[in-house]
Amino acid sequence: GNSVTQMEGPVTLSEEAFLTINCTYTATGYPSLFWYVQYPGEGLQLLLKATKADDKGSNKGFEATYRKETTSFHLEKGSVQVSDSAVYFCALDYYNQGGKLIFGQGTELSVKP
Amino acid sequence: SQTIHQWPATLVQPVGSPLSLECTVEGTSNPNLYWYRQAAGRGLQLLFYSVGIGQISSEVPQNLSASRPQDRQFILSSKKLLLSDSGFYLCAWSVGAENTEAFFGQGTRLTVV
Numbered sequence: 001g002n003s004v005t006q007m008e009g010p011v012t013l014s015e016e017a018f019l020t021i022n023c024t025y026t027a028t029g030y031p032s033l034f035w036y037v038q039y040p041g042e043g044l045q046l047l048l049k050a051t052k053a054d055d056k057g058s059n060k061g062f063e064a065t066y067r068k069e070t071t072s073f074h075l076e077k078g079s080v081q082v083s084d085s086a087v088y089f090c091a092l093d094y095y096n097q098g099g100k101l102i103f104g105q106g107t108e109l110s111v112k113p
Numbered sequence: 114s115q116t117i118h119q120w121p122a123t124l125v126q127p128v129g130s131p132l133s134l135e136c137t138v139e140g141t142s143n144p145n146l147y148w149y150r151q152a153a154g155r156g157l158q159l160l161f162y163s164v165g166i167g168q169i170s171s172e173v174p175q176n177l178s179a180s181r182p183q184d185r186q187f188i189l190s191s192k193k194l195l196l197s198d199s200g201f202y203l204c205a206w207s208v209g210a211e212n213t214e215a216f217f218g219q220g221t222r223l224t225v226v
């Protein structure tokens with residue numbers, strides 16, 4: 001079946017530190033992959049996506065590359081800010097219609113000044 | 114531009130009471146619509162999706178039901194709430210095409226007491 005496994009949190013970093021949040025998936029076929037971010041008390045916002053192998057999604061300094069050989073989609077950012085504190089969800093679209101998503105458990109990131 | 118509205122933002126309901134959560138989308142026609150639930154300490158789970166008026170598919174067996182009386186309106190209901198229905202409910206929409214993404218509302222936090 002389809003599944004997403006995400007690095008457990010919480011992750012605490014100092015401002016300007018390097019961030020990696022690991023995400024691996026199991027899927028039939030080649031689903032689109034996403035990172036969503038949830039700020040406290042809010043809904044989910046799309047952070048970035050990749051629709052095929054070797055695609056790199058990027059937004060707001062965050063990047064993730066769709067690696068078919070390792071079935072991974074790790075999220076990275078070179079220098080985090082306090083405003084990046086949030087919960088990050090990795091997800092795959094198992095129906096390729098945009099909204100039937102399987103999510104990882106979420107990783108809480110806290111960035112300290 | 115497209116927007117998605119969910120209400121209410123928070124709700125406290127007694128066990129055994131009915132539930133109605135509403136979601137509307139503006140700025141698009143014939144969207145795919147979705148209800149997700151985020152239980153405490155857990156990831157998001159797809160509950161229902163709809164590809165058109167009156168067309169509802171349930172992803173998991175449960176105490177809840179969904180309806181789509183109009184093209185851009187999606188309602189989540191229950192006749193009698195259980196304690197286990199507590200959680201954060203998110204509505205989402207997508208255009209229903211390949212390689213697209215879902216857009217989420219701000220969510221409703223439901224506490225059943």
